[in-house]
Amino acid sequence: MTKFRTLDDLGDVTGKVALVRVDLNLPMQDGAVTDDTRIRAALPTINELADKGAKVLLLAHFGRPKGARNSEQSLSMVVGAVSTVLGREVMFCPEIAGPVVAQTVGILRPGDVAILENTRFWPGEEKNDPELAKAIAANGDFYVNDAFSAAHRAHATTEGLAHLLPAYAGRSMQAELEALEKALGNPERPVAAVVGGAKVSSKLDVLTHLVSQVDHLIIGGGMANTFLAAKGVDVGKSLCEHELAGTVTEILAAADKSGCTVHLPYDVVVSKEFTANPPSLRTCNVHEVAADEMILDIGPAATEALADVLKTCRTLVWNGPLGAFELPPFDKATVALAKTAAALTREGSLISVAGGGDTVSALNHAAVAGDFSYVSTAGGAFLEWMEGRELPGVAVLELA
Ligand code: ADP
Ligand code: MG
Secondary structure (H helix, E strand, C coil): CCCCCCCCCCCCCCCCCCEEECCCCCCCCEEEEEHHHHHHHHHCCCCHHHCCCEEEEECCCCCCCCCCHHHHHHHHHHHHHHHHHHCEEEEEEEECCCCHHHHHHCCCCCCCEECCHHHHHHHHHHHCCCHHHHHHHHCCEEEEEEEHHHHCCCCCHHHHHHHHCCECHHHHHHHHHHHHHHHHHHCCCCEEEEEECCCCCCCCCHHHHHHHHCCEEEHHHHHHHHHHCCCCCCCCCCCCCCCHHHHHHHHHHHHHHHCEEEEEECCEEEEEECCCCCCCCEEEEEHCCCCEEEEEEEEEHHHHHHHHHHHHCCCCEEECCCCCCCCCCCCCCHHHHHHHHHHHHHHCCCCCEECCCHHHHHHHHHCHHHHHHHEEECCHHHHHHHHCCHCCCHHHHHHC
16 A cells, blocks of 8 residues: 555644645535535545644635636635534635735634635645745745545646645545555455446446456446447447447457456346336346437346346445436436445445445445445546546545
């Protein structure tokens, strides 16, 4: 396991200034925060530092302001919501560096928390400008990164700062790194990966990396159609990237070479309409899809066979739903397999890690997210990690 400093390695921080990178890119509607999941994720780190007597300065981006200040994307909007979740007063500082931040630090008492302005208002943030990083670092004593979701970007506050101050992984970052390590870094075998979702093209690098890492690769969702078509199956009107047949054949060959079993469905749920509960709904063998039908879920026999595969595995990593789960009954296979994974995890026979925007929604829909060992809400960073890439915000925290 790669080593990185955590909050356990902090000495006495009373009165010291902590620059803490968090994820406050919150879903908002009409000026109100509609989902406070990301604030709650940062809570353990902020509370721990504040309780230890540090002065906590929160750094975060919001949206894509492209290096210029604008009133619609000021982080002042989230101060109320953060304060409510923390149960503490939170100050706001309209700068991220310079004398105004120094003044804020002067006003804060040990244990106080302030949010600095949207880091992306400064062009140096996304350029990872060392001058900007230096100016930010000048007001802090140490740096904590608790935003795994931004760790795939080498920006001034996700990467640059870690070179200039003693750097630590926050509790949320630590939990994510430990879960990912267990799932793919150094997993208990056999390992299964479920890869579903709409398109092969959006997850080519994920598939290519996984075949060399896992024992079972379970393909579902729209991408299963592309795999089936590449094997000569007529998938009718299904979402399918026929032009990727060659690529899919290469992935299958690579899997074969590294001893990874690829599981494709042999029965499917089809319909002529892309709607909920369509009148033309039926289940059939993959070889029986009519020219005017779409595959919208994998079938019950395939789902049962996949459950049996999971029962033989010790580790599962899951990205992408198995069907068009937003439309019932095309959520069936996803919900059933998620419940199997949840039950195996509860029994202690499986370590289950899942991530991806729609995957998290699907697991919530199946009401099992809480039963998985770890569910990542990191989106892009999670996928890049599934691709086997080194994330710059993580790499810089690693100890040689
Ligand atoms: P994630 O956000 O978890 O990475 P994706 O964005 O790759 O997942 O894919 C999710 C989308 O894939 C969902 O909107 C779902 O409806 C769609 N999908 C899954 N299976 C099919 C299918 N057979 N046909 C069309 N769309 C599908
Ligand atoms: Mg998605």
